[in-house]
């Protein structure tokens with residue numbers, strides 16, 4: 365049986381913003397292929413995920429994908445220790461919040477789950493350009509409800525980036541971003557990459573791997 369310490373799943377490549385610092389690149393109209401996600405977990409015989417981060421694109425745009433992902437975890441009886449979601453916070457629909465709450469509740473440590481709202485100056489700039497109002501953290505907190513109030517964090521608000529990776533649109537603008545450590549990334553196609561293969565373009569040119577390749 366396999367265990368993953370840190371898995372980041374790309375829930376969608378869609379996004380309603382166009383941030384200059386985006387390490388992914390321009391949005392693409394593709395959501396997570398749940399069948400491939402399931403196959404990867406089955407082939408690698410995964411029975412436990414320590415930290416699962418739900419990423420994008422903008423994950424709030426794929427609510428049905430979040431609901432399906434939870435069903436897959438339940439169906440395969442995969443123990444989930446902790447879940448984190450990173451959103452730009454502009455589209456916190458009731459359905460999205462409900463889907464996240466259910467995933468947090470399924471985890472072993474709901475209080476340690478993280479609902480992170482990106483609030484860098486690049487996000488604010490993009491929202492202003494597109495004419496989307498700044499998300500109110502108080503409103504998002506209200507939507508999450510009392511029990512999950514403490515799970516709400518802001519991400520990147522200080523714009524202090526130490527370890528760097530410059531990919532996607534960030535590369536074109538010469539913007540450097542933090543590099544995540546020892547992380548396994550799965551994209552919308554169920555293809556698996558190391559932490560350094562982040563932009564859509566880099567992923568297209570990289571060797572496609574499987575979850576089983578990362579399980580010792």
Ligand code: SF4
Pocket residue numbers: 379380381382383385386387388420421422452487490
């Ligand atoms: S940084 Fe996030 S919110 Fe901004 S364009 Fe990229 S995926 Fe969208």
